[in-house]
Amino acid sequence: MRVFIYSAHPYEQPFLEKEACQHEIVYTNQRLSLETASRAAGFEAIAIFTADDASAPVLEKLAAVGVRYIALRSVGHDHVDLAKAQALGIHIANVPEYSPYAVAEHAVAMLMVLNRKITESRLLLQLQDYRLDLLTGFDVHGKIVGIVGTGKIGMAFASIMHGFGAHILAFDPVQNPDASALQISYVPFDTLLQQSDIISIHCPLNEHTKYLFSWTAFNNMKPECILINTARGGVIHTKALLHALENDCISGACLDVYEHEKGIFFQDLRGQTMHDTLYTRLLALKKVLITGHQAFLTREALTGIARTTMQTIACWESGSPVPSELTTTIHQPLYSIK
Structure with a gap:
């Protein structure tokens, strides 16, 4: 599967490449926004980071160009309108844990x-x-x-x-x-x-x-x-x-x-x-x-993020259940980051 990756940083690309397996990865360092959503045309799956905008208007534009799956390269998903994604039929999964x-x-x-x-x-x-x-x-x-x-x-x-x-x-x-x-x-x-x-x-x-x-x-x-x-x-x-x-x-x-x-x-x-x-x-x-949001930045964590991101995409592509899918049952954990 071809995967379009927004907000791709040089520090993470070697880890993503190593875990890509059968996926063909296309990178951009641009953040996902209303202006850049059209760049995902021709890709059913994209991967985004915490600085990306996955609000309702952006999700509508992504759906219009054919995006059906979004892999979050993070635990947090406060930058994503999960209810809108579910209504549009866009599946979203996060990385529930890495290191x-x-x-x-x-x-x-x-x-x-x-x-x-x-x-x-x-x-x-x-x-x-x-x-x-x-x-x-x-x-x-x-x-x-x-x-x-x-x-x-x-x-x-x-x-x-x-x-x-x-x-x-x-x-x-x-x-x-x-x-x-x-x-x-x-x-x-x-x-x-x-x-x-x-x-x-x-x-x-x-x-x-x-x-x-x-x-x-x-x-x-x-x-x-x-x-x-x-x-x-x-x-x-x-x-x-x-x-x-x-x-x-x-x-x-x-x-x-x-x-x-x-x-x-x-x-x-x-x-x-x-x-x-x-x-x-x-x-x-x-x-x-x-510090500039770098707490996660270890080799072990980057490996875990890349591996889980690519594995969830592979599960979705094959029709297998995605354990970390957020749009199956929308929920908001109160305090614990698991």
């Missing part, structure tokens, strides 16, 4: 870089300033770590924090049966906010989690709390976060995702003026560490 350790380990890495002032230390060393006065961090051991969403990524993060000797609280309407082995205590959301020294977000973006962290949430958090988000940008209300940071309501934020990242992340914008003032304000704060 939960990739995202969990990146969250931990960001926490330690921010906490132990690694970025500031490197800059001071380059200036030959070897004083330690501005580099004090804290022990993670003994701290209370709150985890929002205890699917596979959240549990991988919890396991690492357990190894650090942290006490772990969790909020998720669906309790993970493996949580007891890590001595995880499930608590109401407000309790998690009030007691946690570190909070890490591992939930999908949907109607239940949009702006879960907003003005009220930040007012309930400890002033010394560090917030980590490697899930979806829209779980955090950016204006509320900036207010909390600038007024010392919390002590720091590690962000691998950003509410308005489309149009910024995954692109080369060197030499261009950045017009997003919220993003530039975040970037200017020393108490904020930002």
Whole structure:
């Protein structure tokens, strides 16, 4: 089968080629949009990424040019109108899991870089300033770590924090049966906010989690709390976060995702003026560490994404059930990213 791949990045192409098997792959680095949907003419199957637009108008255009299957190269599907896809007869499947350790380990890495002032230390060393006065961090051991969403990524993060000797609280309407082995205590959301020294977000973006962290949430958090988000940008209300940071309501934020990242992340914008003032304000704060949606970027994760993407297309082509199809029974998981 011929497969048209939108938002194809050089880092993933070798992995996709290796797993392509009988598929003929055609790439474009362009994102899927109303303007680019016509490029899929002649292809029954396409593959898209998180920055692509699969809203109702775009899906209608894809259906009109003959697209019948969309493989998501991601777990999250908040960029896809699943109800519209089902109405149009377009089948959609995601990658329900690849390497939960990739995202969990990146969250931990960001926490330690921010906490132990690694970025500031490197800059001071380059200036030959070897004083330690501005580099004090804290022990993670003994701290209370709150985890929002205890699917596979959240549990991988919890396991690492357990190894650090942290006490772990969790909020998720669906309790993970493996949580007891890590001595995880499930608590109401407000309790998690009030007691946690570190909070890490591992939930999908949907109607239940949009702006879960907003003005009220930040007012309930400890002033010394560090917030980590490697899930979806829209779980955090950016204006509320900036207010909390600038007024010392919390002590720091590690962000691998950003509410308005489309149009910024995954692109080369060197030499261009950045017009997003919220993003530039975040970037200017020393108490904020930002990475460009790269938490998933390990060889193991890229292999898993490519393999599952190609396998789901092969299943659909052969008429076999696709285990990760999202348009068979439309559902929205509340918090757990599985």
